[in-house]
Amino acid sequence: MSPSDSDEVLIKQKIMPRMEDGELIWIGEGKKTVDVQGIKDRFHSLKIETDWKRLDEINRYRNDIEHYHSPVSAGSVQKMVSNSFLVIANFIRDYLEEDPRELLGEGVYDVMQKIEEVYNRDKAFCIDKLKSLTYFNETISNAFLDIKCLECGSELITSTDQDISADSTSYSCRSCNDEFVYEEVVTDLFEKKYALSHRDIMSGEEDISCSCPECGGFFLYYEGFCVACGVENNLVCDLCSEKAHPSEAEVFEGRCSYCNYKWEKMMAE
Ligand SMILES: [Zn+2]
Ligand SMILES: [Zn+2]
Ligand SMILES: [Zn+2]
Known part of the structure:
Protein backbone atom coordinates (compact mmCIF):
# COMPACT_ATOMS: atom_id res chain seq x y z
CA MET A 1 0.00 0.00 0.00
CA GLU A 49 -8.85 -4.77 10.10
CA THR A 50 -7.30 -8.12 10.77
CA ASP A 51 -7.57 -11.08 13.14
CA TRP A 52 -5.25 -9.98 15.97
CA LYS A 53 -6.07 -12.99 18.14
CA ARG A 54 -4.66 -15.29 15.47
CA LEU A 55 -1.73 -13.00 14.76
CA ASP A 56 -0.78 -12.69 18.44
CA GLU A 57 -0.73 -16.45 18.79
CA ILE A 58 1.48 -16.80 15.73
CA ASN A 59 3.75 -14.02 16.98
CA ARG A 60 4.19 -15.63 20.41
CA TYR A 61 5.23 -18.84 18.72
CA ARG A 62 7.64 -17.03 16.41
CA ASN A 63 9.18 -15.30 19.40
CA ASP A 64 9.62 -18.61 21.23
CA ILE A 65 11.38 -20.41 18.40
CA GLU A 66 13.52 -17.36 17.63
CA HIS A 67 14.84 -16.88 21.16
CA TYR A 68 14.11 -20.02 23.17
CA HIS A 69 12.33 -23.18 22.20
CA SER A 70 8.64 -23.91 21.91
CA PRO A 71 6.65 -26.44 23.92
CA VAL A 72 3.97 -26.28 21.22
CA SER A 73 3.23 -29.54 19.38
CA ALA A 74 3.51 -30.12 15.63
CA GLY A 75 -0.29 -30.19 15.40
CA SER A 76 -0.63 -26.76 17.00
CA VAL A 77 2.01 -25.35 14.67
CA GLN A 78 0.08 -26.77 11.76
CA LYS A 79 -2.96 -24.90 13.02
CA MET A 80 -0.97 -21.66 13.28
CA VAL A 81 0.40 -21.98 9.75
CA SER A 82 -3.13 -22.65 8.63
CA ASN A 83 -4.31 -19.56 10.56
CA SER A 84 -1.57 -17.32 9.19
CA PHE A 85 -2.45 -18.46 5.68
CA LEU A 86 -5.99 -17.21 6.17
CA VAL A 87 -4.81 -13.87 7.63
CA ILE A 88 -2.37 -13.30 4.76
CA ALA A 89 -4.76 -14.39 2.01
CA ASN A 90 -7.56 -12.18 3.38
CA PHE A 91 -5.22 -9.19 3.67
CA ILE A 92 -4.03 -9.60 0.08
CA ARG A 93 -7.56 -9.97 -1.22
CA ASP A 94 -9.22 -7.20 0.85
CA TYR A 95 -6.55 -4.50 1.08
CA LEU A 96 -4.05 -5.11 -1.70
CA GLU A 97 -6.85 -6.16 -4.02
CA GLU A 98 -4.70 -8.83 -5.58
CA ASP A 99 -5.01 -12.56 -6.14
CA PRO A 100 -3.10 -14.29 -3.27
CA ARG A 101 -2.07 -17.18 -5.49
CA GLU A 102 -0.54 -14.81 -8.07
CA LEU A 103 1.12 -12.53 -5.54
CA LEU A 104 2.65 -15.27 -3.38
CA GLY A 105 3.52 -17.50 -6.31
CA GLU A 106 2.07 -20.92 -6.94
CA GLY A 107 4.78 -22.75 -4.95
CA VAL A 108 4.24 -20.89 -1.66
CA TYR A 109 0.50 -20.65 -2.05
CA ASP A 110 0.06 -24.36 -2.74
CA VAL A 111 2.22 -25.42 0.23
CA MET A 112 0.26 -23.19 2.62
CA GLN A 113 -3.04 -24.30 1.21
CA LYS A 114 -2.03 -27.94 1.58
CA ILE A 115 -1.16 -27.46 5.28
CA GLU A 116 -4.51 -25.78 5.83
CA GLU A 117 -6.33 -28.61 4.07
CA VAL A 118 -4.47 -31.30 6.04
CA TYR A 119 -5.22 -29.57 9.32
CA ASN A 120 -8.89 -29.10 8.48
CA ARG A 121 -9.22 -32.71 7.39
CA ASP A 122 -7.56 -33.95 10.61
CA LYS A 123 -9.80 -31.71 12.70
CA ALA A 124 -12.93 -32.91 10.89
CA PHE A 125 -11.88 -36.52 11.47
CA CYS A 126 -11.56 -35.80 15.22
CA ILE A 127 -14.95 -34.08 15.40
CA ASP A 128 -16.69 -36.88 13.46
CA LYS A 129 -15.47 -39.47 15.93
CA LEU A 130 -16.46 -37.34 18.94
CA LYS A 131 -19.92 -36.85 17.43
CA SER A 132 -20.42 -40.61 17.11
CA LEU A 133 -20.21 -41.05 20.90
CA THR A 134 -23.14 -41.06 23.32
CA TYR A 135 -22.93 -38.51 26.13
CA PHE A 136 -24.90 -38.20 29.36
CA ASN A 137 -26.56 -35.07 27.98
CA GLU A 138 -26.29 -32.29 25.40
CA THR A 139 -24.37 -29.87 27.64
CA ILE A 140 -21.56 -32.41 27.81
CA SER A 141 -21.63 -33.31 24.12
CA ASN A 142 -21.45 -29.61 23.19
CA ALA A 143 -18.54 -29.07 25.57
CA PHE A 144 -16.60 -31.86 23.87
CA LEU A 145 -16.47 -29.84 20.64
CA ASP A 146 -13.98 -27.53 22.45
CA ILE A 147 -11.74 -30.43 23.46
CA LYS A 148 -8.01 -29.70 23.71
CA CYS A 149 -5.10 -31.94 24.64
CA LEU A 150 -4.39 -31.60 28.38
CA GLU A 151 -0.71 -32.01 27.71
CA CYS A 152 0.14 -29.95 24.60
CA GLY A 153 -3.02 -27.93 23.95
CA SER A 154 -3.55 -29.30 20.45
CA GLU A 155 -7.12 -29.44 19.18
CA LEU A 156 -6.32 -32.59 17.25
CA ILE A 157 -7.52 -34.93 19.95
CA THR A 158 -10.26 -37.52 19.62
CA SER A 159 -11.69 -40.71 21.05
CA THR A 160 -9.99 -44.06 20.58
CA ASP A 161 -13.29 -45.79 19.72
CA GLN A 162 -16.44 -44.63 18.05
CA ASP A 163 -20.17 -45.31 18.41
CA ILE A 164 -19.92 -46.14 22.11
CA SER A 165 -20.60 -44.18 25.29
CA ALA A 166 -18.20 -41.32 25.89
CA ASP A 167 -17.24 -42.49 29.37
CA SER A 168 -16.13 -45.93 28.23
CA THR A 169 -13.47 -44.90 25.73
CA SER A 170 -10.14 -43.10 26.05
CA TYR A 171 -8.97 -39.97 24.25
CA SER A 172 -5.68 -39.64 22.43
CA CYS A 173 -3.88 -36.62 21.04
CA ARG A 174 -2.77 -36.90 17.44
CA SER A 175 -0.01 -34.33 18.03
CA CYS A 176 1.78 -35.63 21.14
CA ASN A 177 0.23 -39.12 21.38
CA ASP A 178 -0.70 -38.67 25.02
CA GLU A 179 -3.82 -40.51 26.15
CA PHE A 180 -6.50 -39.51 28.67
CA VAL A 181 -9.51 -41.14 30.31
CA TYR A 182 -13.02 -39.66 30.03
CA GLU A 183 -13.05 -38.14 33.50
CA GLU A 184 -9.80 -36.23 32.97
CA VAL A 185 -11.04 -34.71 29.72
CA VAL A 186 -14.55 -33.84 30.89
CA THR A 187 -13.33 -32.37 34.18
CA ASP A 188 -10.78 -30.19 32.39
CA LEU A 189 -13.45 -28.93 29.97
CA PHE A 190 -15.89 -27.96 32.71
CA GLU A 191 -13.36 -26.68 35.18
CA LYS A 192 -12.18 -24.18 32.56
CA LYS A 193 -15.73 -23.27 31.68
CA TYR A 194 -17.18 -22.94 35.14
CA ALA A 195 -14.40 -22.41 37.64
CA LEU A 196 -14.73 -18.99 39.15
CA SER A 197 -11.61 -16.95 39.08
CA HIS A 198 -10.20 -15.76 42.38
CA ARG A 199 -11.34 -12.25 41.47
CA ASP A 200 -14.97 -13.34 41.00
CA ILE A 201 -14.99 -14.95 44.43
CA MET A 202 -13.47 -11.81 45.98
CA SER A 203 -16.15 -9.67 44.35
CA GLY A 204 -18.88 -11.74 45.95
CA GLU A 205 -19.71 -14.36 43.32
CA GLU A 206 -20.61 -17.59 45.00
CA ASP A 207 -18.33 -20.55 44.45
CA ILE A 208 -20.77 -23.23 43.27
CA SER A 209 -18.35 -25.99 42.28
CA CYS A 210 -18.78 -29.17 44.25
CA SER A 211 -17.96 -32.84 44.04
CA CYS A 212 -20.45 -35.53 43.11
CA PRO A 213 -21.78 -37.61 46.04
CA GLU A 214 -21.79 -40.71 43.82
CA CYS A 215 -18.34 -40.58 42.23
CA GLY A 216 -16.55 -37.50 43.58
CA GLY A 217 -16.50 -35.99 40.07
CA PHE A 218 -17.25 -32.44 38.95
CA PHE A 219 -20.87 -31.61 39.82
CA LEU A 220 -22.64 -28.68 38.13
CA TYR A 221 -24.78 -26.80 40.62
CA TYR A 222 -27.15 -24.91 38.31
CA GLU A 223 -27.55 -27.70 35.77
CA GLY A 224 -27.84 -30.27 38.55
CA PHE A 225 -25.75 -33.12 37.19
CA CYS A 226 -22.31 -34.69 37.45
CA VAL A 227 -20.20 -34.47 34.29
CA ALA A 228 -18.20 -37.55 35.26
CA CYS A 229 -20.92 -40.14 36.03
CA GLY A 230 -24.05 -38.41 34.76
CA VAL A 231 -26.00 -38.62 38.03
CA GLU A 232 -28.72 -35.96 38.22
CA ASN A 233 -29.91 -34.09 41.28
CA ASN A 234 -31.59 -30.69 41.22
CA LEU A 235 -30.48 -30.03 44.82
CA VAL A 236 -33.96 -28.87 45.77
CA CYS A 237 -35.10 -29.70 49.30
CA ASP A 238 -38.09 -32.09 49.37
CA LEU A 239 -39.49 -30.40 52.47
CA CYS A 240 -39.14 -26.64 51.89
CA SER A 241 -38.61 -26.65 48.07
CA GLU A 242 -35.63 -24.29 48.35
CA LYS A 243 -32.52 -24.88 46.24
CA ALA A 244 -29.71 -25.72 48.62
CA HIS A 245 -26.01 -25.07 48.34
CA PRO A 246 -24.12 -28.22 47.30
CA SER A 247 -21.89 -27.89 50.36
CA GLU A 248 -24.93 -29.07 52.34
CA ALA A 249 -24.32 -32.78 51.90
CA GLU A 250 -27.84 -33.63 53.13
CA VAL A 251 -29.44 -32.06 50.08
CA PHE A 252 -28.32 -35.05 48.01
CA GLU A 253 -30.61 -37.10 50.26
CA GLY A 254 -33.44 -34.68 49.55
CA ARG A 255 -33.27 -32.32 52.53
CA CYS A 256 -31.51 -29.01 53.03
CA SER A 257 -29.39 -28.72 56.16
CA TYR A 258 -32.03 -26.66 58.01
CA CYS A 259 -34.88 -29.10 57.30
CA ASN A 260 -32.53 -31.99 57.99
CA TYR A 261 -31.76 -30.52 61.41
CA LYS A 262 -35.49 -30.22 62.20
CA TRP A 263 -36.15 -33.70 60.79
CA GLU A 264 -33.40 -35.32 62.89
CA LYS A 265 -34.63 -33.50 65.97
CA MET A 266 -38.17 -34.76 65.32
CA MET A 267 -36.92 -38.31 64.82
CA ALA A 268 -35.00 -38.15 68.09
CA GLU A 269 -38.08 -37.15 70.03
ZN1 LIG B 1 -1.15 -33.46 22.93
ZN1 LIG C 1 -20.61 -38.37 39.66
ZN1 LIG D 1 -35.44 -27.48 53.32
Missing part, protein backbone atom coordinates in the same frame (compact mmCIF):
# COMPACT_ATOMS: atom_id res chain seq x y z
CA SER A 2 3.06 2.28 0.15
CA PRO A 3 3.35 4.66 -2.85
CA SER A 4 5.79 3.23 -5.40
CA ASP A 5 8.55 5.87 -4.97
CA SER A 6 8.33 6.09 -1.14
CA ASP A 7 10.91 3.40 -0.30
CA GLU A 8 8.15 1.30 1.29
CA VAL A 9 7.29 4.04 3.72
CA LEU A 10 4.47 2.14 5.46
CA ILE A 11 6.68 -0.67 6.74
CA LYS A 12 9.69 1.46 7.72
CA GLN A 13 10.35 2.39 11.31
CA LYS A 14 11.83 5.77 10.40
CA ILE A 15 9.80 8.07 8.21
CA MET A 16 11.17 11.38 6.86
CA PRO A 17 9.23 14.25 5.28
CA ARG A 18 10.47 15.67 2.01
CA MET A 19 9.35 18.54 -0.23
CA GLU A 20 9.06 17.60 -3.87
CA ASP A 21 7.73 20.09 -6.44
CA GLY A 22 6.25 22.09 -3.57
CA GLU A 23 4.46 19.02 -2.22
CA LEU A 24 5.07 17.35 1.12
CA ILE A 25 5.75 13.62 0.83
CA TRP A 26 6.88 10.98 3.33
CA ILE A 27 9.74 8.61 2.57
CA GLY A 28 10.88 5.52 4.48
CA GLU A 29 14.48 5.69 5.67
CA GLY A 30 16.98 2.94 6.45
CA LYS A 31 16.45 -0.79 6.57
CA LYS A 32 14.65 -1.11 9.90
CA THR A 33 11.04 -2.20 9.57
CA VAL A 34 8.25 -1.71 12.10
CA ASP A 35 7.85 -4.17 14.98
CA VAL A 36 4.60 -5.87 15.91
CA GLN A 37 3.33 -2.92 17.93
CA GLY A 38 4.29 -0.67 15.00
CA ILE A 39 2.24 -2.85 12.66
CA LYS A 40 -0.72 -2.60 15.02
CA ASP A 41 -0.44 1.20 15.14
CA ARG A 42 -0.13 1.51 11.36
CA PHE A 43 -3.05 -0.86 10.75
CA HIS A 44 -5.11 1.13 13.20
CA SER A 45 -4.38 4.50 11.59
CA LEU A 46 -4.90 3.04 8.10
CA LYS A 47 -8.17 1.39 9.22
CA ILE A 48 -6.98 -2.08 8.25
Whole structure:
Protein backbone atom coordinates (compact mmCIF):
# COMPACT_ATOMS: atom_id res chain seq x y z
CA MET A 1 0.00 0.00 0.00
CA SER A 2 3.06 2.28 0.15
CA PRO A 3 3.35 4.66 -2.85
CA SER A 4 5.79 3.23 -5.40
CA ASP A 5 8.55 5.87 -4.97
CA SER A 6 8.33 6.09 -1.14
CA ASP A 7 10.91 3.40 -0.30
CA GLU A 8 8.15 1.30 1.29
CA VAL A 9 7.29 4.04 3.72
CA LEU A 10 4.47 2.14 5.46
CA ILE A 11 6.68 -0.67 6.74
CA LYS A 12 9.69 1.46 7.72
CA GLN A 13 10.35 2.39 11.31
CA LYS A 14 11.83 5.77 10.40
CA ILE A 15 9.80 8.07 8.21
CA MET A 16 11.17 11.38 6.86
CA PRO A 17 9.23 14.25 5.28
CA ARG A 18 10.47 15.67 2.01
CA MET A 19 9.35 18.54 -0.23
CA GLU A 20 9.06 17.60 -3.87
CA ASP A 21 7.73 20.09 -6.44
CA GLY A 22 6.25 22.09 -3.57
CA GLU A 23 4.46 19.02 -2.22
CA LEU A 24 5.07 17.35 1.12
CA ILE A 25 5.75 13.62 0.83
CA TRP A 26 6.88 10.98 3.33
CA ILE A 27 9.74 8.61 2.57
CA GLY A 28 10.88 5.52 4.48
CA GLU A 29 14.48 5.69 5.67
CA GLY A 30 16.98 2.94 6.45
CA LYS A 31 16.45 -0.79 6.57
CA LYS A 32 14.65 -1.11 9.90
CA THR A 33 11.04 -2.20 9.57
CA VAL A 34 8.25 -1.71 12.10
CA ASP A 35 7.85 -4.17 14.98
CA VAL A 36 4.60 -5.87 15.91
CA GLN A 37 3.33 -2.92 17.93
CA GLY A 38 4.29 -0.67 15.00
CA ILE A 39 2.24 -2.85 12.66
CA LYS A 40 -0.72 -2.60 15.02
CA ASP A 41 -0.44 1.20 15.14
CA ARG A 42 -0.13 1.51 11.36
CA PHE A 43 -3.05 -0.86 10.75
CA HIS A 44 -5.11 1.13 13.20
CA SER A 45 -4.38 4.50 11.59
CA LEU A 46 -4.90 3.04 8.10
CA LYS A 47 -8.17 1.39 9.22
CA ILE A 48 -6.98 -2.08 8.25
CA GLU A 49 -8.85 -4.77 10.10
CA THR A 50 -7.30 -8.12 10.77
CA ASP A 51 -7.57 -11.08 13.14
CA TRP A 52 -5.25 -9.98 15.97
CA LYS A 53 -6.07 -12.99 18.14
CA ARG A 54 -4.66 -15.29 15.47
CA LEU A 55 -1.73 -13.00 14.76
CA ASP A 56 -0.78 -12.69 18.44
CA GLU A 57 -0.73 -16.45 18.79
CA ILE A 58 1.48 -16.80 15.73
CA ASN A 59 3.75 -14.02 16.98
CA ARG A 60 4.19 -15.63 20.41
CA TYR A 61 5.23 -18.84 18.72
CA ARG A 62 7.64 -17.03 16.41
CA ASN A 63 9.18 -15.30 19.40
CA ASP A 64 9.62 -18.61 21.23
CA ILE A 65 11.38 -20.41 18.40
CA GLU A 66 13.52 -17.36 17.63
CA HIS A 67 14.84 -16.88 21.16
CA TYR A 68 14.11 -20.02 23.17
CA HIS A 69 12.33 -23.18 22.20
CA SER A 70 8.64 -23.91 21.91
CA PRO A 71 6.65 -26.44 23.92
CA VAL A 72 3.97 -26.28 21.22
CA SER A 73 3.23 -29.54 19.38
CA ALA A 74 3.51 -30.12 15.63
CA GLY A 75 -0.29 -30.19 15.40
CA SER A 76 -0.63 -26.76 17.00
CA VAL A 77 2.01 -25.35 14.67
CA GLN A 78 0.08 -26.77 11.76
CA LYS A 79 -2.96 -24.90 13.02
CA MET A 80 -0.97 -21.66 13.28
CA VAL A 81 0.40 -21.98 9.75
CA SER A 82 -3.13 -22.65 8.63
CA ASN A 83 -4.31 -19.56 10.56
CA SER A 84 -1.57 -17.32 9.19
CA PHE A 85 -2.45 -18.46 5.68
CA LEU A 86 -5.99 -17.21 6.17
CA VAL A 87 -4.81 -13.87 7.63
CA ILE A 88 -2.37 -13.30 4.76
CA ALA A 89 -4.76 -14.39 2.01
CA ASN A 90 -7.56 -12.18 3.38
CA PHE A 91 -5.22 -9.19 3.67
CA ILE A 92 -4.03 -9.60 0.08
CA ARG A 93 -7.56 -9.97 -1.22
CA ASP A 94 -9.22 -7.20 0.85
CA TYR A 95 -6.55 -4.50 1.08
CA LEU A 96 -4.05 -5.11 -1.70
CA GLU A 97 -6.85 -6.16 -4.02
CA GLU A 98 -4.70 -8.83 -5.58
CA ASP A 99 -5.01 -12.56 -6.14
CA PRO A 100 -3.10 -14.29 -3.27
CA ARG A 101 -2.07 -17.18 -5.49
CA GLU A 102 -0.54 -14.81 -8.07
CA LEU A 103 1.12 -12.53 -5.54
CA LEU A 104 2.65 -15.27 -3.38
CA GLY A 105 3.52 -17.50 -6.31
CA GLU A 106 2.07 -20.92 -6.94
CA GLY A 107 4.78 -22.75 -4.95
CA VAL A 108 4.24 -20.89 -1.66
CA TYR A 109 0.50 -20.65 -2.05
CA ASP A 110 0.06 -24.36 -2.74
CA VAL A 111 2.22 -25.42 0.23
CA MET A 112 0.26 -23.19 2.62
CA GLN A 113 -3.04 -24.30 1.21
CA LYS A 114 -2.03 -27.94 1.58
CA ILE A 115 -1.16 -27.46 5.28
CA GLU A 116 -4.51 -25.78 5.83
CA GLU A 117 -6.33 -28.61 4.07
CA VAL A 118 -4.47 -31.30 6.04
CA TYR A 119 -5.22 -29.57 9.32
CA ASN A 120 -8.89 -29.10 8.48
CA ARG A 121 -9.22 -32.71 7.39
CA ASP A 122 -7.56 -33.95 10.61
CA LYS A 123 -9.80 -31.71 12.70
CA ALA A 124 -12.93 -32.91 10.89
CA PHE A 125 -11.88 -36.52 11.47
CA CYS A 126 -11.56 -35.80 15.22
CA ILE A 127 -14.95 -34.08 15.40
CA ASP A 128 -16.69 -36.88 13.46
CA LYS A 129 -15.47 -39.47 15.93
CA LEU A 130 -16.46 -37.34 18.94
CA LYS A 131 -19.92 -36.85 17.43
CA SER A 132 -20.42 -40.61 17.11
CA LEU A 133 -20.21 -41.05 20.90
CA THR A 134 -23.14 -41.06 23.32
CA TYR A 135 -22.93 -38.51 26.13
CA PHE A 136 -24.90 -38.20 29.36
CA ASN A 137 -26.56 -35.07 27.98
CA GLU A 138 -26.29 -32.29 25.40
CA THR A 139 -24.37 -29.87 27.64
CA ILE A 140 -21.56 -32.41 27.81
CA SER A 141 -21.63 -33.31 24.12
CA ASN A 142 -21.45 -29.61 23.19
CA ALA A 143 -18.54 -29.07 25.57
CA PHE A 144 -16.60 -31.86 23.87
CA LEU A 145 -16.47 -29.84 20.64
CA ASP A 146 -13.98 -27.53 22.45
CA ILE A 147 -11.74 -30.43 23.46
CA LYS A 148 -8.01 -29.70 23.71
CA CYS A 149 -5.10 -31.94 24.64
CA LEU A 150 -4.39 -31.60 28.38
CA GLU A 151 -0.71 -32.01 27.71
CA CYS A 152 0.14 -29.95 24.60
CA GLY A 153 -3.02 -27.93 23.95
CA SER A 154 -3.55 -29.30 20.45
CA GLU A 155 -7.12 -29.44 19.18
CA LEU A 156 -6.32 -32.59 17.25
CA ILE A 157 -7.52 -34.93 19.95
CA THR A 158 -10.26 -37.52 19.62
CA SER A 159 -11.69 -40.71 21.05
CA THR A 160 -9.99 -44.06 20.58
CA ASP A 161 -13.29 -45.79 19.72
CA GLN A 162 -16.44 -44.63 18.05
CA ASP A 163 -20.17 -45.31 18.41
CA ILE A 164 -19.92 -46.14 22.11
CA SER A 165 -20.60 -44.18 25.29
CA ALA A 166 -18.20 -41.32 25.89
CA ASP A 167 -17.24 -42.49 29.37
CA SER A 168 -16.13 -45.93 28.23
CA THR A 169 -13.47 -44.90 25.73
CA SER A 170 -10.14 -43.10 26.05
CA TYR A 171 -8.97 -39.97 24.25
CA SER A 172 -5.68 -39.64 22.43
CA CYS A 173 -3.88 -36.62 21.04
CA ARG A 174 -2.77 -36.90 17.44
CA SER A 175 -0.01 -34.33 18.03
CA CYS A 176 1.78 -35.63 21.14
CA ASN A 177 0.23 -39.12 21.38
CA ASP A 178 -0.70 -38.67 25.02
CA GLU A 179 -3.82 -40.51 26.15
CA PHE A 180 -6.50 -39.51 28.67
CA VAL A 181 -9.51 -41.14 30.31
CA TYR A 182 -13.02 -39.66 30.03
CA GLU A 183 -13.05 -38.14 33.50
CA GLU A 184 -9.80 -36.23 32.97
CA VAL A 185 -11.04 -34.71 29.72
CA VAL A 186 -14.55 -33.84 30.89
CA THR A 187 -13.33 -32.37 34.18
CA ASP A 188 -10.78 -30.19 32.39
CA LEU A 189 -13.45 -28.93 29.97
CA PHE A 190 -15.89 -27.96 32.71
CA GLU A 191 -13.36 -26.68 35.18
CA LYS A 192 -12.18 -24.18 32.56
CA LYS A 193 -15.73 -23.27 31.68
CA TYR A 194 -17.18 -22.94 35.14
CA ALA A 195 -14.40 -22.41 37.64
CA LEU A 196 -14.73 -18.99 39.15
CA SER A 197 -11.61 -16.95 39.08
CA HIS A 198 -10.20 -15.76 42.38
CA ARG A 199 -11.34 -12.25 41.47
CA ASP A 200 -14.97 -13.34 41.00
CA ILE A 201 -14.99 -14.95 44.43
CA MET A 202 -13.47 -11.81 45.98
CA SER A 203 -16.15 -9.67 44.35
CA GLY A 204 -18.88 -11.74 45.95
CA GLU A 205 -19.71 -14.36 43.32
CA GLU A 206 -20.61 -17.59 45.00
CA ASP A 207 -18.33 -20.55 44.45
CA ILE A 208 -20.77 -23.23 43.27
CA SER A 209 -18.35 -25.99 42.28
CA CYS A 210 -18.78 -29.17 44.25
CA SER A 211 -17.96 -32.84 44.04
CA CYS A 212 -20.45 -35.53 43.11
CA PRO A 213 -21.78 -37.61 46.04
CA GLU A 214 -21.79 -40.71 43.82
CA CYS A 215 -18.34 -40.58 42.23
CA GLY A 216 -16.55 -37.50 43.58
CA GLY A 217 -16.50 -35.99 40.07
CA PHE A 218 -17.25 -32.44 38.95
CA PHE A 219 -20.87 -31.61 39.82
CA LEU A 220 -22.64 -28.68 38.13
CA TYR A 221 -24.78 -26.80 40.62
CA TYR A 222 -27.15 -24.91 38.31
CA GLU A 223 -27.55 -27.70 35.77
CA GLY A 224 -27.84 -30.27 38.55
CA PHE A 225 -25.75 -33.12 37.19
CA CYS A 226 -22.31 -34.69 37.45
CA VAL A 227 -20.20 -34.47 34.29
CA ALA A 228 -18.20 -37.55 35.26
CA CYS A 229 -20.92 -40.14 36.03
CA GLY A 230 -24.05 -38.41 34.76
CA VAL A 231 -26.00 -38.62 38.03
CA GLU A 232 -28.72 -35.96 38.22
CA ASN A 233 -29.91 -34.09 41.28
CA ASN A 234 -31.59 -30.69 41.22
CA LEU A 235 -30.48 -30.03 44.82
CA VAL A 236 -33.96 -28.87 45.77
CA CYS A 237 -35.10 -29.70 49.30
CA ASP A 238 -38.09 -32.09 49.37
CA LEU A 239 -39.49 -30.40 52.47
CA CYS A 240 -39.14 -26.64 51.89
CA SER A 241 -38.61 -26.65 48.07
CA GLU A 242 -35.63 -24.29 48.35
CA LYS A 243 -32.52 -24.88 46.24
CA ALA A 244 -29.71 -25.72 48.62
CA HIS A 245 -26.01 -25.07 48.34
CA PRO A 246 -24.12 -28.22 47.30
CA SER A 247 -21.89 -27.89 50.36
CA GLU A 248 -24.93 -29.07 52.34
CA ALA A 249 -24.32 -32.78 51.90
CA GLU A 250 -27.84 -33.63 53.13
CA VAL A 251 -29.44 -32.06 50.08
CA PHE A 252 -28.32 -35.05 48.01
CA GLU A 253 -30.61 -37.10 50.26
CA GLY A 254 -33.44 -34.68 49.55
CA ARG A 255 -33.27 -32.32 52.53
CA CYS A 256 -31.51 -29.01 53.03
CA SER A 257 -29.39 -28.72 56.16
CA TYR A 258 -32.03 -26.66 58.01
CA CYS A 259 -34.88 -29.10 57.30
CA ASN A 260 -32.53 -31.99 57.99
CA TYR A 261 -31.76 -30.52 61.41
CA LYS A 262 -35.49 -30.22 62.20
CA TRP A 263 -36.15 -33.70 60.79
CA GLU A 264 -33.40 -35.32 62.89
CA LYS A 265 -34.63 -33.50 65.97
CA MET A 266 -38.17 -34.76 65.32
CA MET A 267 -36.92 -38.31 64.82
CA ALA A 268 -35.00 -38.15 68.09
CA GLU A 269 -38.08 -37.15 70.03
ZN1 LIG B 1 -1.15 -33.46 22.93
ZN1 LIG C 1 -20.61 -38.37 39.66
ZN1 LIG D 1 -35.44 -27.48 53.32
